Amino acid sequence: xxxxxxxxxxxxxxxxxxxxxxxxxxxxxxxxxxxxxxxxxxxxxxxxxxxxxxxxxxxxxxxxxxxxxxxxxxxxxxxxxxxxxxxxxxxxxxxxxxxxxxxxxxxxxxxxx
Amino acid sequence: xxxxxxxxxxxxxxxxxxxxxxxxxxxxxxxxxxxxxxxxxxxxxxxxxxxxxxxxxxxxxxxxxxxxxxxxxxxxxxxxxxxxxxxxxxxxxxxxxxxxxxxxxxxxxxx
Numbered sequence: 507x508x509x510x511x512x513x514x515x516x517x518x519x520x521x522x523x524x525x526x527x528x529x530x531x532x533x534x535x536x537x538x539x540x541x542x543x544x545x546x547x548x549x550x551x552x553x554x555x556x557x558x559x560x561x562x563x564x565x566x567x568x569x570x571x572x573x574x575x576x577x578x579x580x581x582x583x584x585x586x587x588x589x590x591x592x593x594x595x596x597x598x599x600x601x602x603x604x605x606x607x608x609x610x611x612x613x614x615x616x617x618x619x
Numbered sequence: 620x621x622x623x624x625x626x627x628x629x630x631x632x633x634x635x636x637x638x639x640x641x642x643x644x645x646x647x648x649x650x651x652x653x654x655x656x657x658x659x660x661x662x663x664x665x666x667x668x669x670x671x672x673x674x675x676x677x678x679x680x681x682x683x684x685x686x687x688x689x690x691x692x693x694x695x696x697x698x699x700x701x702x703x704x705x706x707x708x709x710x711x712x713x714x715x716x717x718x719x720x721x722x723x724x725x726x727x728x729x730x
Contacts, residue, residue, distance in 0.1 A: 546628075547722060547723075548707060549707070549720040554717055607664025608654075608662070608664060610661040610663070
């Protein structure tokens with residue numbers, strides 16, 4: 507099994523719908539992150555969490571919310587999806603010193619029509 | 620805020636040619652990391668550099684951290700088709716150590 511699992515892998519949804527992307531990890535890391543990747547662009551930080559009771563906004567949090575249900579689970583919600591939220595979404599984890607880098611999930615490709 | 624810039628954005632090379640991507644930060648970095656994302660895949664951690672002027676090698680890949688700790692480079696010797704992908708550098712954005720990623724350099728290798 508993968509260290510960081512994202513579900514679903516692909517999703518097509520309609521404008522205005524609420525959608526949740528889920529992430530779970532078996533690394534035992536405290537820190538979890540959600541990133542968005544648009545074609546040809548880098549990774550933009552949406553939200554991050556350093557432990558179960560900690561939630562922080564990243565660069566592009568508008569239109570998104572998150573929930574850290576447990577150390578191993580971090581979900582991202584789009585309350586009312588819009589077409590410009592069509593992108594590839596990655597969940598990642600790290601330890602406090604991230605000396606072994608971030609571990610990314612396989613990504614969720616979201617299309618909003 | 621902190622910016623991390625990478626050049627070039629794209630690079631086509633013939634198999635066997637060398638390749639270099641450059642990373643520049645607007646601020647001094649405590650460390651820098653490099654990641655590789657294969658087409659259709661997810662970013663995978665390659666290496667972390669911490670010391671000023673540090674050079675690390677992984678087979679045909681050579682990573683360098685600048686003396687001022689504001690720039691870095693990744694050099695691939697004699698590229699192979701397996702090197703295809705996008706290479707990202709990333710540096711910690713603040714005391715919380717979240718990473719700011721560069722825009723990446725997409726490497727394409729012609730066999």
